[in-house]
Amino acid sequence: MTDRFTGVITPLLTPYNDDSSIAFDLYLDHAAGCLADGAHYLSPFGTTSEALSHSVRERIDALEKLVENGVARADQLMPGTGLCNLEETLTLSRHAVELGCAAVMTLPPFFFVKASDEGLYRYFSQLIEGVGSDALRICLYNIPQNTGIAVSPALAGRLNDAFPEVVVAYKDSSGDWDNTKAVIEAAPGISVFPGSESVMMRAMALGGGGCISASCNTNVAGIRALYDTLRAGDDEGAKALAPQIDAHRDAVQAGGLIPGLKGLKARQTGDARWLNLRAPLMPADPALAGPLADTLARL
Amino acid sequence: MTDRFTGVITPLLTPYNDDSSIAFDLYLDHAAGCLADGAHYLSPFGTTSEALSHSVRERIDALEKLVENGVARADQLMPGTGLCNLEETLTLSRHAVELGCAAVMTLPPFFFVKASDEGLYRYFSQLIEGVGSDALRICLYNIPQNTGIAVSPALAGRLNDAFPEVVVAYKDSSGDWDNTKAVIEAAPGISVFPGSESVMMRAMALGGGGCISASCNTNVAGIRALYDTLRAGDDEGAKALAPQIDAHRDAVQAGGLIPGLKGLKARQTGDARWLNLRAPLMPADPALAGPLADTLARL
Numbered sequence: 155m156t157d158r159f160t161g162v163i164t165p166l167l168t169p170y171n172d173d174s175s176i177a178f179d180l181y182l183d184h185a186a187g188c189l190a191d192g193a194h195y196l197s198p199f200g201t202t203s204e205a206l207s208h209s210v211r212e213r214i215d216a217l218e219k220l221v222e223n224g225v226a227r228a229d230q231l232m233p234g235t236g237l238c239n240l241e242e243t244l245t246l247s248r249h250a251v252e253l254g255c256a257a258v259m260t261l262p263p264f265f266f267v268k269a270s271d272e273g274l275y276r277y278f279s280q281l282i283e284g285v286g287s288d289a290l291r292i293c294l295y296n297i298p299q300n301t302g303i304a305v306s307p308a309l310a311g312r313l314n315d316a317f318p319e320v321v322v323a324y325k326d327s328s329g330d331w332d333n334t335k336a337v338i339e340a341a342p343g344i345s346v347f348p349g350s351e352s353v354m355m356r357a358m359a360l361g362g363g364g365c366i367s368a369s370c371n372t373n374v375a376g377i378r379a380l381y382d383t384l385r386a387g388d389d390e391g392a393k394a395l396a397p398q399i400d401a402h403r404d405a406v407q408a409g410g411l412i413p414g415l416k417g418l419k420a421r422q423t424g425d426a427r428w429l430n431l432r433a434p435l436m437p438a439d440p441a442l443a444g445p446l447a448d449t450l451a452r453l
Numbered sequence: 454m455t456d457r458f459t460g461v462i463t464p465l466l467t468p469y470n471d472d473s474s475i476a477f478d479l480y481l482d483h484a485a486g487c488l489a490d491g492a493h494y495l496s497p498f499g500t501t502s503e504a505l506s507h508s509v510r511e512r513i514d515a516l517e518k519l520v521e522n523g524v525a526r527a528d529q530l531m532p533g534t535g536l537c538n539l540e541e542t543l544t545l546s547r548h549a550v551e552l553g554c555a556a557v558m559t560l561p562p563f564f565f566v567k568a569s570d571e572g573l574y575r576y577f578s579q580l581i582e583g584v585g586s587d588a589l590r591i592c593l594y595n596i597p598q599n600t601g602i603a604v605s606p607a608l609a610g611r612l613n614d615a616f617p618e619v620v621v622a623y624k625d626s627s628g629d630w631d632n633t634k635a636v637i638e639a640a641p642g643i644s645v646f647p648g649s650e651s652v653m654m655r656a657m658a659l660g661g662g663g664c665i666s667a668s669c670n671t672n673v674a675g676i677r678a679l680y681d682t683l684r685a686g687d688d689e690g691a692k693a694l695a696p697q698i699d700a701h702r703d704a705v706q707a708g709g710l711i712p713g714l715k716g717l718k719a720r721q722t723g724d725a726r727w728l729n730l731r732a733p734l735m736p737a738d739p740a741l742a743g744p745l746a747d748t749l750a751r752l
Contacts (some may be wrong), residue, residue: 174539174579206537206564209544210509238505240473240732262733265505266597267732277732280473299563302601302682356653433539433576434561434568 159291159323159345160363161194162224162378163232164370165202168216168414169429176212177427178219184371184419185225192378194372196226197259199234201297201327202368202412206434210242214249221253228254236261236295240277244284255427257291259366264301270310278313282320293323293347296333306339307333314343325349325366336445338362351377352400355392358384372422372450373402398453404420405449409442417443418450458556458590458644459662460493461680462531463669464501466714468517469729476726477518483670483718485488485524491677492669493587495525496558498533498700500626501667503713506731509541512547520552526675527553535560539576543583556590558624558665562676563600570608581619591647592622595632606639608634613642624648624665630655636660650676651699654691657683670714670719671749672701697752704748708741716742717749 157350166188169180174448176376185196198220199205199213200408208216235246235258243260250258262274269277284289298304304322313321324341326334327349334353338360339345345363348354354365354377370377376399383391404416412431417438420428429438468479484495497519498512505730507515516532519525534545534557541557549557559580561573568576581589593612597603603622612620621696623640625633626648628669633652637645638657644662647653653664653676673697682690705713709732716737719727728737 165749200735207539207562209540212540234638239508240506241508241511263506265599266733267599273733273735280732299565300601302566302599433579434565434572436569436572436575 158363159293160372162192162364162374162381163195163197163347163366164188164193164374165200165366165368167371167412167419168198168203168208169416169428170432171421171427172430174430174432176216178216180423180425180427181216182219182223182225183423185220188370188374189226189230192377193374194258194364195230195232196220197232197366200259200295200325200366201300202415203234204373204412204432204435205234207435210237210245213246214383217250217253217255229256231255232257232259232293233257233262234360236263238263238265240280240284243281246284247281247290250288251285251287251289252291257293257323259293259295261295261297261301262303262305265297269303271306271312274305274309275312276302278321279316280356282317288319290320291323292321293325294321295327296326297327297349299328304328304333307336310337310344311340312339318343323347323363334362350403351380352370352403354380355384355389355396355420363427367403369403369406370412372406372418373399376402402427402450405446405453409438413438414442414446418446421447426434456484457662458592461491461663461669461673461677462494462646462665463487463673464496464499464665464667466670466711466718467497467502467507468715468718468727469731470726471729473729473731475515477515479722479724479726480515480524481518481524484519487669487673488525488529490674492673493663494529494531495519496531496665499558499594499665500599501714502533503672503711503731504533504682505516506734509544512545516549516552516554528555530554531556531558531592533558533560533594535562535564537564537582539579541596542580545586546589547586547688548578549584550584550588553588556592556622558592559602559694560594560596560600561602563602566601568602570605571610573602573604573608575621576669577689578615581616587618589619590622591620592624593620594624594626596626596648598627603632606635609643610639612656613640617642622646622662633661634659649702650679652703653679654688654695656682666702667710667714668702668705671705671717672698675701700752703751704745705751708745710736712737713741713745717745720746
């Protein structure tokens with residue numbers, strides 16, 4: 155990657171039919187809408203996508219459907235590919251590379267919460283060597299509150315040093331600004347994406363890549379406007395945009411993030427299937443979707 | 454299951470060749486040895502087995518090899534089947550039922566660390582209905598230090614009430630005796646297996662089922678003797694056996710549990726492949742295996 159990997163990236167919600175299968179009609183419409191509203195990339199199968207509630211087969215199928223139906227070009231996609239085991243992480247990552255995806259977003263092997271940085275380095279090295287393609291680009295995915303194990307700034311720096319053309323990005327969903335800042339400093343070759351637009355301004359001021367945020371599912375136009383304003387160096391303009399964006403995020407988060415986003419989509423599309431989440435998560439409460447939509451309409 | 458599910462259960466180590474594939478020659482020998490030394494059941498693909506470092510395909514294959522090679526009868530097996538997603542957990546659980554396994558040992562869908570008991574109940578209900586077989590027996594697998602989410606005593610009780618013929622056991626690897634005791638009290642229909650032989654005496658006194666312990670890989674004869682002594686009501690005999698058993702466990706734990714067990718197996722068998730662990734874990738240190746074997750020889 156000669157150009158630095160930057161932009162506003164939507165970790166795509168996954169809508170379900172009432173039998174819990176993926177509702178592809180809603181999925182493709184939603185993906186198309188996010189791109190039309192300004193997302194640079196889509197990231198199917200992040201945490202907001204309920205990624206870990208899907209089989210390998212379902213993930214491969216959904217990714218292909220986005221491309222085959224002409225909703226997204228493969229180079230607009232950065233699918234999540236990280237599982238606990240190397241074989242299936244390789245399967246997903248190879249598939250994404252063969253499809254022509256821009257990058258893959260890869261969790262550390264969770265469950266192994268006591269693994270050392272040395273062990274994680276060993277794992278990611280085996281992944282990179284296993285894929286064995288010059289086209290592979292990896293965005294390390296740090297979300298220790300769910301995985302129980304962090305991708306440390308030192309590990310990110312070491313991986314970027316060893317594989318500068320491959321390990322090119324880091325998504326930080328820790329919500330810990332000190333960590334975000336430490337990765338930017340420890341791995342200057344890496345594009346760091348905070349998991350929230352609320353710190354995008356601070357991150358981009360230090361060289362961060364943009365953001366990969368759940369609320370890009372419902373407010374990507376606003377977030378893209380903020381991004382463009384920051385890229386243009388218009389800090390005053392950015393400050394003017396921030397309150398609407400923060401208020402949107404706060405409102406969705408108050409709805410429980412995924413249920414909040416899905417409730418809002420149900421309200422906006424009039425399709426109650428958007429209320430479905432897979433177990434162990436619970437369906438979104440339609441009674442909350444109305445007030446949420448009203449709150450956002452006032453913004 | 455008319456009889457209560459009880460016994461000493463070995464969560465089977467998984468040995469690897471130097472290319473990280475499963476070393477089936479060592480695996481089958483080890484499984485046969487555990488049964489010959491007194492294990493009532495084998496549990497392939499628990500945490501000690503590095504379960505989450507294996508693909509669905511590898512787990513199915515290994516289970517079939519144990520049966521096809523005549524090493525274990527299917528009704529001596531309780532494989533781990535719990536992943537984060539329902540579809541692949543169903544695949545593994547259905548396969549185990551079709552093979553004729555005694556039970557399956559199932560993690561809650563980890564990664565979803567904020568899931569409610571209601572959400573977990575929904576998940577396990579969908580699993581049980583999805584397998585749709587009277588032959589299904591589930592051992593709930595509680596290891597919150599790795600999964601980030603506990604199977605609460607109340608949830609165990611509720612599942613046993615709703616599915617009394619299916620949800621018949623609970624493995625408690627939390628190391629929290631208060632939780633073990635609370636499950637025995639909240640779910641009297643369930644057979645509770647502590648994850649350590651060190652509390653087997655206390656658990657069995659309250660009606661617990663035995664134990665499922667990592668050290669059954671290297672000390673199953675000793676643990677079986679303790680179990681038989683407790684079943685015979687010989688508390689004095691049990692107290693006499695306990696120090697050797699606790700010392701064995703302490704020594705293996707000091708070696709880092711899985712690396713400790715594998716290091717000891719490498720020393721005992723003279724086969725250095727036993728030192729291999731899959732990333733993100735690191736290989737066992739052969740320099741520690743010698744002193745560990747010497748410590749155990751002195752016991």
